[in-house]
Amino acid sequence: MKIAQIAPLAESVPPKLYGGTERIVSYLTEELVRQGHDVTLFASGDSVTKAKLVPCSSIALRLNATVSDHIPHQIIMLEEVRRRAHEFDVLHFHIDLIHFPLIRDFADRTVTTLHGRLDLPDLQPFYRIFPDVPVVSISNDQRRPMPPVNWRGTVYHGLDKNVLAFRAEPIRGYLAFLGRVSPEKRPDRAIEIASQVGMPLKIAAKVDAADKAYWETVIEPMVASHPNVEFIGEIDEREKADFLGDAAALLFPIDWPEPFGLVMIEAMACGTPVLAFRCGSAPEVIEDGVSGVLVDTMTEAVEKLEWALKLDRRKVREAFERRFTAERMMRDYLEIYRDLPGVRTQAAAARRAVGERIDLHVA
Structure with a gap:
């Protein structure tokens, strides 16, 4: 054809x-x-x-x-x-x-x-x-x-399926946020979740010109005031494999009708479970209790993160191979x-x- x-x-x-x-x-x-x-x-x-x-x-x-x-x-x-x-x-x-x-x-x-x-x-x-x-x-x-x-x-x-390698054990065990710094992606939620559970958070994200004010007035001050949060900026495909593979879980705390959310399946390819808010496509992509955990509120996110961290990373990868190649x-x-x-x-x-x-x- x-x-x-x-x-x-x-x-x-x-x-x-x-x-x-x-x-x-x-x-x-x-x-x-x-x-x-x-x-x-x-x-x-x-x-x-x-x-x-x-x-x-x-x-x-x-x-x-x-x-x-x-x-x-x-x-x-x-x-x-x-x-x-x-x-x-x-x-x-x-x-x-x-x-x-x-x-x-x-x-x-x-x-x-x-x-x-x-x-x-x-x-x-x-x-x-x-x-x-x-x-x-x-x-x-x-x-x-x-x-x-x-x-x-x-x-x-x-x-x-060969681009992002499976990691059976995260080496450093931090929480990850990957994508764009924008109000609908809610990096502020990610920072608050990490702060409340006492885990380090790494943010690898792009700041578009349209979101510069949000970064400067909301997210940058939060990063500066939370010693457990590290802002990395944009990363390439090689860096993404290590960034996601070394993470204990990906935070996907969106507040908008996400059409798909590619980062969720990128994390799954590494075996990294996803904690996602139940918005847009997230319930279609995440098999609750298998490849990640779905939540509706910040309180629920903090309470259920431990469940997400205990998910079998091999089954997370299997869910990726079954559905998202x-x-x-x-x-x-x-x-x-x-x-x-x-x-x-x-x-x-x-x-x-x-x-x-x-x-x-x-x-």
Whole structure:
């Protein structure tokens, strides 16, 4: 199958540091290539892939100091996609919604994975205008605020099972917080939990420009006033394996409808249990009492952390391998690709052509 993967340009594929969507695009692309599919990746020029790379910017836009507006660069990429759309059986978009008007003529052989939150009021009128465009959710909870649209399935994220190694015993035994410093991710809760249970906390997180004030006024003073808390900043994939693998547990104290939460399955891959607040996708990702513990309040989080710390790390890893590998994700997407109306029509036409050639040969 000839497949186009269209990635965001903000980060490379895979990202050098933070970047959940681009990481998933990378795992999916490489797994499709491993399975023998002809894959073309539209992404930034510093991306690394075994697929055919179409560089649509010289480097990831977030790392380019000369770029102040991402939209012109995204439009340039979409023009290249439009120009070459006829070359592919399936076009898989990971760029939210900017491409929807462009693909109307060939939408029946496209699918768009919606990677972000969908509860924002500005999105409702948009999706009502495009109810026919095939879309995929990354959790069932993510769908709740949406008007009727053309859902083709829910596909949970998956990781290459060899990227993050299992650790049977955490070497240092600290609590970990990984992701972004933002109000909805609630690093303040993580600090309070660690403080109340008397355990060290390491925070490896990105501070976006939009969250700088929150960092400076809320989190930075908390870090400074809690000697058991260490702020590390952004980390890369190699550092992540040690950071998560050496942790006794990952704290995921979110306060928003998290669409998926990639860090949860990254921790699970290391065998590290997750203490998560019951928001968004967390109840779908975490098997309560197996791969982690779900809580509803700060009091419950403090009380149940000990339970999470006692979970069998081998069973945590087994839960990851059973549910969240890149191979499983790839199979789910292939099933969706093959069921797209435009792809079914192409397949039927190809079968008819083969049959006609056989009939001519027999005659």
